[in-house]
Amino acid sequence: xxxxxxxxxxxxxxxxxxxxxxxxxxxxxxxxxxxxxxxxxxxxxxxxxxxxxxxxxxxxxxxxxxxxxxxxxxxxxxxxxxxxxxxxxxxxxxxxxxxxxxxxxxxxxxxxxxxxxxxxxxxxxxxxxxxxxxxxxxxxxxxxxxxxxxxxxxxxxxxxxxxxxxxxxxxxxxxxxxxxxxxxxxxxxxxxxxxxxxxxxxxxxxxxxxxxxxxxxxxxxxxxxxxxxxxxxxxxxxxxxxxxxxxxxxxxxxxxxxxxxxxxxxxxxxxxxxxxxxxxxxxxxxxxxx
Amino acid sequence: xxxxxxxxxxxxxxxxxxxxxxxxxxxxxxxxxxxxxxxxxxxxxxxxxxxxxxxxxxxxxxxxxxxxxxxxxxxxxxxxxxxxxxxxxxxxxxxxxxxxxxxxxxxxxxxxxxxxxxxxxxxxxxxxxxxxxxxxxxxxxxxxxxxxxxxxxxxxxxxxxxxxxxxxxxxxxxxxxxxxxxxxxxxxxxxxxxxxxxxxxxxxxxxxxxxxxxxxxxxxxxxxxxxxxxxxxxxxxxxxxxxxxxxxxxxxxxxxxxxxxxxxxxxxxxxxxxxxxxxxxxxxxxxxxxxxxxxxxxxxxxxxxxxxxxxxxxxxxxxxxxxxxxxxxx
Amino acid sequence: xxxxxxxxxxxxxxxxxxxxxxxxxxxxxxxxxxxxxxxxxxxxxxxxxxxxxxxxxxxxxxxxxxxxxxxxxxxxxxxxxxxxxxxxxxxxxxxxxxxxxxxxxxxxxxxxxxxxxxxxxxxxxxxxxxxxxxxxxxxxxxxxxxxxxxxxxxxxxxxxxxxxxxxxxxxxxxxxxxxxxxxxxxxxxxxxxxxxxxxxxxxxxxxxxxxxxxxxxxxxxxxxxxxxxxxxxxxxxxxxxxxxxxxxxxxxxxxxxxxxxxxxxxxxxxxxxxxxxxxxxxxxxxxxxxxxxxxxxxxxxxxxxxxxxxxxxxxxxxxxxxxxxxxxxxxxxxxxxx
Numbered sequence: 001x002x003x004x005x006x007x008x009x010x011x012x013x014x015x016x017x018x019x020x021x022x023x024x025x026x027x028x029x030x031x032x033x034x035x036x037x038x039x040x041x042x043x044x045x046x047x048x049x050x051x052x053x054x055x056x057x058x059x060x061x062x063x064x065x066x067x068x069x070x071x072x073x074x075x076x077x078x079x080x081x082x083x084x085x086x087x088x089x090x091x092x093x094x095x096x097x098x099x100x101x102x103x104x105x106x107x108x109x110x111x112x113x114x115x116x117x118x119x120x121x122x123x124x125x126x127x128x129x130x131x132x133x134x135x136x137x138x139x140x141x142x143x144x145x146x147x148x149x150x151x152x153x154x155x156x157x158x159x160x161x162x163x164x165x166x167x168x169x170x171x172x173x174x175x176x177x178x179x180x181x182x183x184x185x186x187x188x189x190x191x192x193x194x195x196x197x198x199x200x201x202x203x204x205x206x207x208x209x210x211x212x213x214x215x216x217x218x219x220x221x222x223x224x225x226x227x228x229x230x231x232x233x234x235x236x237x238x239x240x241x242x243x244x245x246x247x248x249x250x251x252x253x254x255x256x257x258x259x260x261x262x263x264x265x266x267x268x269x270x271x272x273x274x275x276x277x278x279x280x281x282x283x284x285x286x287x288x289x290x
Numbered sequence: 291x292x293x294x295x296x297x298x299x300x301x302x303x304x305x306x307x308x309x310x311x312x313x314x315x316x317x318x319x320x321x322x323x324x325x326x327x328x329x330x331x332x333x334x335x336x337x338x339x340x341x342x343x344x345x346x347x348x349x350x351x352x353x354x355x356x357x358x359x360x361x362x363x364x365x366x367x368x369x370x371x372x373x374x375x376x377x378x379x380x381x382x383x384x385x386x387x388x389x390x391x392x393x394x395x396x397x398x399x400x401x402x403x404x405x406x407x408x409x410x411x412x413x414x415x416x417x418x419x420x421x422x423x424x425x426x427x428x429x430x431x432x433x434x435x436x437x438x439x440x441x442x443x444x445x446x447x448x449x450x451x452x453x454x455x456x457x458x459x460x461x462x463x464x465x466x467x468x469x470x471x472x473x474x475x476x477x478x479x480x481x482x483x484x485x486x487x488x489x490x491x492x493x494x495x496x497x498x499x500x501x502x503x504x505x506x507x508x509x510x511x512x513x514x515x516x517x518x519x520x521x522x523x524x525x526x527x528x529x530x531x532x533x534x535x536x537x538x539x540x541x542x543x544x545x546x547x548x549x550x551x552x553x554x555x556x557x558x559x560x561x562x563x564x565x566x567x568x569x570x571x572x573x574x575x576x577x578x579x580x581x582x583x584x585x586x587x588x589x590x591x592x593x594x595x596x597x598x599x600x601x602x603x604x605x606x607x608x609x610x611x612x613x614x615x616x617x618x619x620x
Numbered sequence: 621x622x623x624x625x626x627x628x629x630x631x632x633x634x635x636x637x638x639x640x641x642x643x644x645x646x647x648x649x650x651x652x653x654x655x656x657x658x659x660x661x662x663x664x665x666x667x668x669x670x671x672x673x674x675x676x677x678x679x680x681x682x683x684x685x686x687x688x689x690x691x692x693x694x695x696x697x698x699x700x701x702x703x704x705x706x707x708x709x710x711x712x713x714x715x716x717x718x719x720x721x722x723x724x725x726x727x728x729x730x731x732x733x734x735x736x737x738x739x740x741x742x743x744x745x746x747x748x749x750x751x752x753x754x755x756x757x758x759x760x761x762x763x764x765x766x767x768x769x770x771x772x773x774x775x776x777x778x779x780x781x782x783x784x785x786x787x788x789x790x791x792x793x794x795x796x797x798x799x800x801x802x803x804x805x806x807x808x809x810x811x812x813x814x815x816x817x818x819x820x821x822x823x824x825x826x827x828x829x830x831x832x833x834x835x836x837x838x839x840x841x842x843x844x845x846x847x848x849x850x851x852x853x854x855x856x857x858x859x860x861x862x863x864x865x866x867x868x869x870x871x872x873x874x875x876x877x878x879x880x881x882x883x884x885x886x887x888x889x890x891x892x893x894x895x896x897x898x899x900x901x902x903x904x905x906x907x908x909x910x911x912x913x914x915x916x917x918x919x920x921x922x923x924x925x926x927x928x929x930x931x932x933x934x935x936x937x938x939x940x941x942x943x944x945x946x947x948x949x950x951x952x953x954x955x956x957x958x
Contacts (some may be wrong), residue, residue, distance in 0.1 A: 011773040014731050071689035184688055185791070188720045190712055190745030203732050333810040426669040434900070444630055448901045449674075478673035479837065480898055483881035487897060505811055508840075508883035511890065535885050549815035551844035553882055557867040564819055567812040570780050 014257035021282040024097035028278025038268055042092050053082040053238045074247050086262055087240040089228040091221045091268060094155055098220035101159025103213045106166025114174025116199050128167050136161040137226060144232045151234050152174045158223050166212050173205035207283035214279055218272035225265050240265050295466055295499055301359035303344050307323035309475035313578040314340050316523040317522040322499055329502040329514035335571050337523040338503045346386055382412040383458035389472040391452035395444040398590050401455045402440035405462055412463045421428045432488060450481035466497060470505045507547055511535060519543045522572050522583040529609030539611030541588050590615045628831050630801055634658045634694035636684045638908060652906050654680040656855040667832040669842040672852035682801050682835045686720050713720035716746050716795035723804040725784035729776040735787050736772035742794045761790040765820060783815035801833045806841060818845060839882055843867055845946055849873050854902055854913040857932055861939035871941040871952050873918050920945060920953045
């Protein structure tokens with residue numbers, strides 16, 4: 001073992017390489033920075049710009065830039081800047097929570113189906129297919145209509161229709177990993193099923209799940225925007241989709257009331273997609289050099 | 291004194307790695323004569339497969355390239371040939387078979403189609419003619435009942451049969467050289483014996499030269515007339531197979547031979563001592579240095595070994611060794 | 621094969637089968653019998669090798685012996701414990717005595733755990749040792765397998781293939797087992813590294829008084845490492861002998877063919893050993909033939925071979941064969957070929 005001494009290395013977690021690869025993706029890094037700024041705006045915005053988005057501050061449809069209102073005012077004379085800032089909060093909260101609910105349901109279903117196989121898998125997969133086939137928007141609308149349009153219900157509704165993709169990915173990863181020798185080795189070392197599923201297989205199944213979760217945030221935001229555009233929104237909060245929805249009749253006269261929140265949604269979701277893509281490239285082993 | 295069929299001179303192949311450019315093949319030269327069977331022997335990472343890919347022009351784009359040196363075949367230099375010419379040669383004048391018969395065949399086409407495709411592309415045969423030739427080739431590689439099996443898909447065949455199909459595809463256009471890259475490593479030993487037997491017979495019938503790439507000294511002894519031992523991208527020893535086995539000049543070659551438990555003709559209660567070669571092969575970033583790359587693992591190492599790359603010296607008749615200490619004997 | 625001492629491990633009539641999934645709604649009737657009525661024993665401190673090609677069932681037999689795969693029939697007795705009946709606590713205790721070394725150094729280590737955590741895993745699940753004791757054991761084990769203490773914190777991908785296999789060996793030694801099942805432990809390694817690992821395994825065997833069940837397809841390695849050998853073909857043992865008998869006077873035609881197929885650097889052996897080529901492929905494992913499973917490829921098969929299955933019979937002390945054509949004088953049926 002004499003010449004092995006030259007290679008004194010320090011411990012390097014498998015994720016370290018992924019992190020390095022991600023940092024080389026300029027688009028993803030810029031997108032991440034922008035997202036970070038949006039989050040800062042969501043957290044500190046209302047404190048730094050203490051205008052109530054529901055307050056009428058000026059006359060309606062004041063164009064952007066006039067009278068000190070950078071984004072102008074909407075059809076009720078409310079400050080669009082305040083509406084965008086508060087909307088950011090709602091979007092991020094719903095985006096992240098809905099993604100969380102989605103991942104929670106999806107991973108549980110997928111893990112059990114992929115690990116136990118047999119009739120458990122059959123039953124769970126049929127349930128998954130059922131939910132996959134449901135028209136998502138309509139189903140979400142039904143839930144919200146039945147249980148009320150609060151932020152919680154909207155989050156649950158989005159989660160309830162979106163979990164199937166995560167379930168499928170999780171199941172596929174479990175099917176692959178459970179055949180690998182280190183899982184058998186852990187069984188030989190005495191691990192029980194619970195530890196095998198969540199302590200050993202799941203941590204190794206994370207990469208594609210993480211990517212999907214990131215993209216879920218984006219699609220949850222879009223979903224929420226769609227619901228609030230249709231009016232199925234919590235009336236106590238301001239959301240971007242709601243701003244677009246309530247101002248849509250004035251698209252031709254005061255287009256800025258629609259395009260500004262629209263642009264906000266667009267930029268946020270675009271950045272999330274770029275970060276998700278970057279994560280995919282970084283975590284996908286096929287692209288890595290040996 | 292015949293002309294060599296293939297003459298590689300001072301070949302240098304570079305790979306792009308995270309730490310820069312590394313010479314995975316470093317100033318490598320050899321000759322191959324018509325109808326000869328030679329073998330590249332070495333462990334993984336020594337560059338033997340890279341040499342074959344370099345000859346065929348199949349180095350992964352953007353990752354590896356031929357930096358310098360020449361590959362002279364039939365009067366032209368393949369190192370500088372254009373893509374069109376290389377495609378012309380591949381499968382036609384120089385063929386290659388790979389290690390994994392499971393994945394080297396396209397699963398959605400029948401084996402007949404895959405053989406016929408090569409014949410149509412290089413020899414311009416008609417559909418009919420190429421199909422019957424395919425059946426003939428399956429017979430030549432000893433697949434029983436070729437008329438029926440020619441319409442089979444790869445998944446309907448065993449590993450050994452798939453490798454025979456690969457050989458049929460490779461030999462379809464009667465190439466001058468067949469490169470076999472670890473052709474039997476993924477197969478059972480009884481199937482391996484069948485494949486070696488087949489290759490030897492085909493070589494006698496068609497006069498194709500064979501380059502066998504392997505890490506198994508036993509396979510070299512069965513198949514090849516001359517062997518080239520490679521280490522860290524360099525040639526360390528070359529010579530007639532049995533001569534090198536009986537009297538290896540380079541410590542690495544000796545190590546390779548004596549570290550494998552061999553089945554002797556008559557077994558006794560005594561067990562062989564397996565000579566370990568201590569340490570591990572150097573990593574890619576250490577390739578190309580002007581010193582002997584085996585020095586850190588060698589028991590005969592001296593000052594010179596650490597500072598100057600050994601040149602190839604004539605050890606015995608037609609056997610060369612790249613070592614500063616060939617004068618020491620067992 | 622019998623001796624005064626009781627063997628450490630006795631396996632009798634072991635059978636492992638896998639259902640061939642037809643349809644969820646119909647009762648499955650078809651099985652693949654991967655291991656069919658296999659019996660063997662290992663004395664303490666010795667090494668038994670099970671050799672065979674792909675599809676022989678050797679790996680399945682090994683997994684069943686360690687209870688990593690369910691056997692549907694047979695008995696496995698380890699040191700007076702019936703391995704197949706015990707559950708829960710007793711099973712955990714038994715697992716400390718039987719450990720496994722896997723074939724592929726690249727997939728047998730959890731990529732997200734550090735080397736020391738991998739070696740500690742069996743200690744965490746199967747013992748109640750204190751952290752201090754576990755760490756001391758890990759330190760000792762790393763030393764015993766030739767790794768350095770500062771390598772404990774590294775992740776698997778930072779090691780070479782041979783080093784990873786050392787980690788796997790350290791993990792197998794953690795609970796101080798009596799029996800270690802080695803499933804092709806060196807097949808995925810380069811030859812120079814193979815020698816290091818084989819020497820290490822032998823060193824550890826004498827140091828810790830271990831008993832090995834050694835699974836391999838490589839007869840060269842087997843001949844070096846083992847005391848007794850069982851040759852498997854399509855789920856059955858066809859020959860079971862001590863080392864010298866098997867290699868110097870193989871009786872079963874399959875064993876002879878296997879030995880003759882190995883390419884050799886020994887010129888004398890190449891010249892003197894007649895290559896017995898067995899044609900074709902093994903028959904369909906789902907519908908094995910009635911008689912001898914090797915009959916359709918055997919160079920000397922007779923009528924009886926296709927009709928009746930041969931049983932494993934003791935021909936002479938130290939050698940058992942399952943072949944109709946091995947005569948009483950213990951001559952191989954192939955010796956009648958020219």
